[in-house]
Amino acid sequence: MTTAAIRTVHFRPRERNVFFHLLTGCNLACRHCYINSEQHGRQMVDRQTMAAWLRLFAAPDRETNLILLGGEPTLHPDLAYGVKTARNLGYSTVTIDTNGYLFHDILEKISPEEAVLSFSLDGPTPEVNDPLRGAGVFAVCTANLKKAVARGFTVSLICTVSRLNLAHLAKMVPLLAELGVSRFFIQVIGLRGKSATPGNELQVSFAEWLKVVPEVAANAARLGIHTIFPKVFLDAGESFACAGRVAENYFIFPNGRVYRCPLCEDFPVHSLEIKDGLLVERPGLTEERLFQLEIPEGCVMNRLLQPGNLDYDATGKPLHRVSCCLLKQEARPG
Ligand code: SF4
Numbered sequence: 001m002t003t004a005a006i007r008t009v010h011f012r013p014r015e016r017n018v019f020f021h022l023l024t025g026c027n028l029a030c031r032h033c034y035i036n037s038e039q040h041g042r043q044m045v046d047r048q049t050m051a052a053w054l055r056l057f058a059a060p061d062r063e064t065n066l067i068l069l070g071g072e073p074t075l076h077p078d079l080a081y082g083v084k085t086a087r088n089l090g091y092s093t094v095t096i097d098t099n100g101y102l103f104h105d106i107l108e109k110i111s112p113e114e115a116v117l118s119f120s121l122d123g124p125t126p127e128v129n130d131p132l133r134g135a136g137v138f139a140v141c142t143a144n145l146k147k148a149v150a151r152g153f154t155v156s157l158i159c160t161v162s163r164l165n166l167a168h169l170a171k172m173v174p175l176l177a178e179l180g181v182s183r184f185f186i187q188v189i190g191l192r193g194k195s196a197t198p199g200n201e202l203q204v205s206f207a208e209w210l211k212v213v214p215e216v217a218a219n220a221a222r223l224g225i226h227t228i229f230p231k232v233f234l235d236a237g238e239s240f241a242c243a244g245r246v247a248e249n250y251f252i253f254p255n256g257r258v259y260r261c262p263l264c265e266d267f268p269v270h271s272l273e274i275k276d277g278l279l280v281e282r283p284g285l286t287e288e289r290l291f292q293l294e295i296p297e298g299c300v301m302n303r304l305l306q307p308g309n310l311d312y313d314a315t316g317k318p319l320h321r322v323s324c325c326l327l328k329q330e331a332r333p334g
């Protein structure tokens with residue numbers, strides 16, 4: 001048996017991550033969907049715009065990872081064109097985040113060398129997954145995932161953990177090993193999009209998370225699956241860093257908004273926008289100003305959006321500091 005140690009994956013200053021939402025439309029209606037059409041519109045970028053924006057964010061002299069997402073990106077008829085264009089522009093890696101439906105025969109149109117496929121699945125059985133993602137989704141997603149593995153694609157899987165599936169997370173591990181998944185991303189449900197709706201209380205507590213997630217990650221690594229999950233709370237000696245200040249991440253939406261922090265996406269506080277084909281900074285109160293604030297609780301956006309996650313001692317000092325939502329931990333196969 002291999003061993004797995006959990007370690008924090010610190011931000012790498014030279015690395016760039018470009019999250020390009022090609023459209024906001026989707027064939028599913030997941031219970032925790034984070035897409036917010038009021039903020040990001042209902043459009044799809046056209047082929048020319050896709051190529052122009054890929055050029056705008058390309059930096060072949062730097063390690064630049066591209067993640068194509070939506071809505072459901074395989075609904076876009078020019079997705080394969082986007083993948084090939086990105087490769088020609090020198091993006092280091094290209095990943096397609098899909099709900100598993102693989103529309104427009106995408107497996108026939110790209111090769112395993114061109115992109116990694118990342119499937120979303122929120123439970124080890126239809127009984128757990130389908131109430132969250134839709135009737136019949138488990139069967140379609142796992143069948144297409146198998147097809148992708150059989151064709152030689154590197155496949156990863158994202159599971160969004162909430163109160164409704166935490167107890168079933170451990171059972172995902174043997175399933176992923178059987179399916180041939182290489183990387184497992186465990187995501188904590190955020191207060192964005194539908195999850196922010198009052199009465200939709202899906203978040204797990206810190207104690208519940210700590211009890212389950214690190215052990216599941218270690219078990220997955222023992223079966224040869226590289227597993228990544230959010231840090232959430234910092235340990236006593238660890239320093240806080242806001243990715244908006246020390247890392248280079250871009251979250252691009254089809255209406256031209258560009259955010260540097262995913263927690264800001266429900267608000268019109270994006271620091272950048274694409275105007276007349278150029279990336280321009282926005283004046284006024286944007287997320288950029290929030291990144292500069294230093295507070296004892298750690299992440300400013302968490303303090304504003306999710307104060308219920310914080311506990312204080314009798315003197316008013318926070319008991320834990322919340323890390324940047326983009327800071328990850330990993331368990332690698334030993
Ligand atoms: S697959 Fe993604 S975009 Fe589509 S409804 Fe589910 S969470 Fe939203």
Ligand code: SF4
Nearest residue numbers: 242244261299324325
């Ligand atoms: S999640 Fe918090 S710490 Fe991370 S980029 Fe956003 S504001 Fe900064």
